[in-house]
Amino acid sequence: MQKITRRQTFKLISSALVATVVYPALPKVAFAAGQITVLNWQGYGTDEAWSVKEFEEKTGIKVVHDYYSSESEMLTKLRTNPGTYDLVVLNAARCAQAVSEDLLQPVDFSKVPNSANVDKSLLANPNFSHDGKGYAVPWLWGMTALAVREGSAKPDSYAALANATYKGRVAMDDDPIINVGIGALMTGQDMNDPKDLDAVKNALKSIKPNVKLLWSTEDQWNKSFAAGEFDLSVFWSGGSVRSKRNSKLPVDFVVPKEGPVGWVDGLGIPASAPNAAGGLAFVNWLIDPEFYYEWATKVGAPASANSAALAKLPDTDLSRQVHKPEYLKTQNIMSALPDDRREAFNNLWQEVKAFYAE
Secondary structure, three states, rough: OOOOOHHHHHHHHHHOOOOOOOOOHHHHHOOOOOEEEEEEOOOOOOOHHHHHHHHHHHHOEEEEEEOOOOOOHHHHHHHHHHOOOOOEEHHHHEEEEHHHHEEEEOOOOHHHHHHHHHHHHHHHHOOOOEEEOOOOOEEEEEEEEEEOOOOOOOOOOOHHHOHHHHHHEEEEEHHEEEEEEEEHOOOOOOOOOOOHHHHHHHHHHHHHHHHEEEEEEEHHHHHHHHHHOEEEEEEHHHHHHHHOOOOOEEEEEOOOOOOOEEEEEEEEEEEEOHHHHHHHHHHHHOOOHHHHHHHHHHHOEEOOOHHHHHHHOOOOOOOOOOOOOOOHOOOOOOOOOOOOHHHHHHHHHHHHHHHOOO
């Protein structure tokens, strides 16, 4: 079964609530000054019909979309369609690669006044900057850490995954990059570039007596948790919010002392954008607290990188309670992996999975 990513999960959840149009292949010509073309996942925030309508009314700029189904496809579209896109949504793990290929232009932050409230640690993330210049405005973020059944003791370390207290009561995300990252954090290493993979392997193997389930989708996680199959799990922050809010499951999200495995999506302006000014105007709107409040409370959204936007949510909002600003100081953000390291991570996890099955 193909693994469904967090963004694909979000797309599936929101697709029934938004009106979107898939546009045909786009010509490689500059659009009129009053139009921008956005490259993104379909159903991921930028194409909310109510938002696009309000932005067009405020600015007179028409917004059209083209979509990608994977981050590698996103890069291919940028490479092969110069002069087409004015704004692209890209993960921090891919931003550095896009910059290295001259696919993005530096952001003129003076034209994005709402960026003044974007978390400074995210703005300074090396994935988004090069030679002292920022190439993307951080937009949304989330975490992978631990989820525990309400009423259970809240673990303060990933070491709890191997604690005998949870014998046969642990669920692991069947994702090699996430698990190697957690194994690296368990052994005090850089999760993006651990030097001692044997230590990572041994840490993950130590969890074997506790592993009840390797889950691949949020739906599978929800059904198994509801059935009482496990009490502690590696899980997504946004998933925990949806599980508690929408499925009424008794789950608490816990960030251990080693910090979460974090992801950040940014908003970049392609190097050949025909309407960079219009793209920046839309960036400013997408990180505006007014937009975020409506999106988060009416549809549901990941955490905003704009601290003022996140603070605009009600104190009772689950997303605000889970995505605490202090976690950004301990967050380990996923970075791009060279092919050989990604293959090594995949091979390590396959070996660990085979060990679990013995």
